[in-house]
Amino acid sequence: MSWGGPETTVGTPPEVTRGRRLDTRRILLLLGAILLLVSTVRVVTGANDLTSAGTFSASLRLAVPILLAGLGGLYAERTGVVNIGLEGMMILGTWFGAWGALEFGVWWGLVIGIAGGAVGGLVHAVASITFGINQIVSGVAINIIAAGVARFLSVIAFTGAGGGATQSPQIPTELPRFTLPLLSGGDLFGWQSPDPLGWIARQRWWMVSDLGALAKGFTSNLSLITAITLLLVPLTYLFLWRTRLGLRMRSAGENPVAAESLGVRVYTVKYIGVVISGALAGLAGAFLVFEAAGIYREGQTAGRGFLGLAAMIFGNWRPTGVASAAGLFGFADALKLRSNEAVHALLLLAAVALVGLGIWYVWKRRLGFVAVAIAISALVFVWYGVTETVARELVFITPYVATLLVLAVASQRLRMPAADGLPYRRGQE
């Protein structure tokens, strides 16, 4: 298949470079188009919260757990193990993170939360790799068990200590936060530096302010875990695509039999992938406890593990793709929280985007698709015109509907690891 650069083949460098350069250009073009569209809609509708620095900051905060779960899914699936258990591992991360923070302080809490998730990953690895049971069955079982373990442990550890069966006491300490000096108004050796990005964002200039707000949102009041997560995106790429171990891990996900015959220890690299996967889900859980809530609460993960899985598929099993998808999901979430007006403006955005899609299909000579796109666009226009707000419940489902649509429209263009989800027994042919 021609889609996707480096991951399709391991041994053909010329194609790889060409594919990647094209990809980057395409992505930049797409991002530019999105910016143009969003900015125009903002100016036309006057829904300034659509691209305020606060919205981007909130989007980032909401995207981090999804992104971490998505990267977790990526590590497991690149080695050929489907991880439906991300949600459960995230639950373990929240509980153990909270407990560790209460017992030993916030830094240990972070470590223990990650370890809790990693243990969940280890269970999944033992069941699905060593015993070779169905990976989906094992993942579902882990989700059920993790919820039970968290509940049981809460009863033991938190009742009588200011918490209860469903929540922990307040977690006192906070992790450090960071704002970029000179550009976003951070402190520089105790001196409050100016905030040019914030100023630009407040001017509401077409295109410029939107970009300024984006930069401001990504550079101010960053939590430690957020910064780590953002760094993890390029690091994951470098690790999986530019190191020997990464190559071996991916080869186990593409063709384990061939990999084994070349001397790769398939079981070992699969274990590594799945345990990293659990650890990242655990970190996502710890983030929810330390940065989002300041407390452990039952049901806190609220399906974010599954959302991470969706982001991974949406992002075509690539780190940058996962990051974009997680960002999009976080953005939808942030708008829902911040402003009804902005969500309403989103309808206009969708309608215009559909028109654009229709034009694209005209160019591609797919007239049936043109008709569908224009028809849906017209409906959304009418919806925008006759209503004032959009119900929260309908905003809640947008990431899921978007994922289904992407899968339905572009499943031929997505390329998952070839041996993803298949049980592998050492010595099989």
Add this chain to the structure above:
Amino acid sequence: MTKLRIRLLWLLVPASAIVLAFAVSSIALLAIGEDPLAAFRSMFEYGSRSNSLVSMVNRAVPLYVAGLAVAVGFKMNLFNIGVEGQYRIAALLSAAVGAALTLPAPLHIALIIVVAMLVGAGWAGIAGVLKVKRGVHEVVSTIMLNFIATGIGAYLLANYLRKPQPEGSVDLIIATRQIPESGQLPPLTRVGGIEMHSFVVFAVVLGIVVYLLIWRTRFGYDLRATGINPGAAEASGVDPRRMIITTMLLSGGIAGLIGMSDLFGFFHAYTLDFPTGLGFDGIAVALVGLNHPIGVAVAALLFGWVDRAAQILDLEGIPKEVIVITKGVIILSVVVAYEVVRRVVLAQEVKAAAAATRRLETEEELAAV
């Protein structure tokens, strides 16, 4: 190995899982300084009371139906993770339709059941069509559809289907209108203050129908054959695309019935208090019951009993949440033991086949001499 010995080996799977689960739960209880034997004794005492048994059946029926829905999919290697969403949206819409009408009793009940099955089947059918037409894996699409069902259900309930609120006051319970008397089922019996829901009769019939359909018809044969060896089934004339859609519709139709027991016997309306997680528990029940209606029934009764019997633990000062661990360990050890036994049986078959071939060869050589 004789057939009987293989059967016994299979039965060992759930048995060993249950033993292991109780062992692990005992360790968990010991770890928090409780006496596991005393805990289990009080569970058995409380759990063997007659009203506990009624409660066990009431809890088991939705689990059983959920298990059947999952098992039907499993039989064809289809993973219907979306049972939860199918059940909830079916319960909501069938309750709304049931409350909007008044019909003669049997017709009213039949209508509610048919609507529930159609909605469940339709919701599952989306995943089936996406798989066949667009190649979307059913696990991913049903997970997404679960969330979408939750969102749409909440939206419909809040904006259109909620019981009209009296002037000036707002009901705290978010529910649809009550279904009139003609759409309610009277309790089967009443033991010790607990009513046994009549839907258990429907559930038994459903189990028999599913058994006959899957194990005694041409369609069921095709379904099981596709599950075991899709290539061979296709070569013998089974259309895999049609089978996928039909199986998803069937699984979803059964999933639509999960909420009926509580709807007819207890709530008489759809409320947010409907039990959650039944779809996922259904996966567990189907796995423990080895995807056979009788096995699923036993597993559902077991889970229902554990749920009920554990209620006593809180009174004894033991966190009853320990049973969630029990259930989790049952699930995981069942699938592991299942896989191990499968491999043992496979190895035995290979050995037996090899021995038979050798015998045949020696006979041929003797004949040649």
